[in-house]
Amino acid sequence: MSAPSGATPVSPGGWSKAQAYYVISIVSRATDQVVATGTVFIERKFLRGLGSVGHIEDIAVSKDMQGKKLGLRVIQVLVAISEKVGCYKTILNCSDENIPFYEKCGFKKKENEMAKYASESPTPGRL
Numbered sequence: 001m002s003a004p005s006g007a008t009p010v011s012p013g014g015w016s017k018a019q020a021y022y023v024i025s026i027v028s029r030a031t032d033q034v035v036a037t038g039t040v041f042i043e044r045k046f047l048r049g050l051g052s053v054g055h056i057e058d059i060a061v062s063k064d065m066q067g068k069k070l071g072l073r074v075i076q077v078l079v080a081i082s083e084k085v086g087c088y089k090t091i092l093n094c095s096d097e098n099i100p101f102y103e104k105c106g107f108k109k110k111e112n113e114m115a116k117y118a119s120e121s122p123t124p125g126r127l
Contacts, residue, residue, distance in 0.1 A: 019043060020085065024077050036061040036070035039088055040078040042085055054082025054090035075105040 019042055026036040038059040044050050056078050061071045082090040093113045096103055104110070 022078070022081050024074050025082075026074065028065075033062075035065040036074050038071075038074040038078050040082050040090070042082070042087060052087045054078070054084065054085075054087040056082075056090060056092035059092075072100065072105055075102075079106075 021041050023039045024037065025034045027033065028035045039057050041055045041057060042079065043053050043055060045053055050071060059071060059074060061074075075108065079090050092107065101110060
């Protein structure tokens with residue numbers, strides 16, 4: 001098998017760095033409840049010389065706190081973490097209705113998402 005274009009050789013032992021998962025939450029002082037949250041998962045890319053990519057997920061802002069830029073602040077912090085740990089890009093998936101919000105946060109629509117959900121019936125024992 002030949003290496004894809006852009007593939008970078010991986011040194012022995014280079015894969016040993018652990019992946020990381022960061023969670024950011026904003027808590028209301030008035031209610032002591034989480035009002036906004038998000039995560040960034042750092043993935044090592046085998047075909048990019050073990051470069052890192054930040055995956056933003058699980059962005060949520062409570063209904064009564066929307067419109068106060070809390071989502072923007074969560075995204076900004078998650079992107080800053082991603083860049084601080086050396087990610088060459090930060091990506092996320094979202095619904096079509098959320099595209100304008102993420103564009104305001106500096107993201108650009110690129111490519112498409114595909115998903116295959118695990119079936120409810122077990123998979124046969126052999127791969």
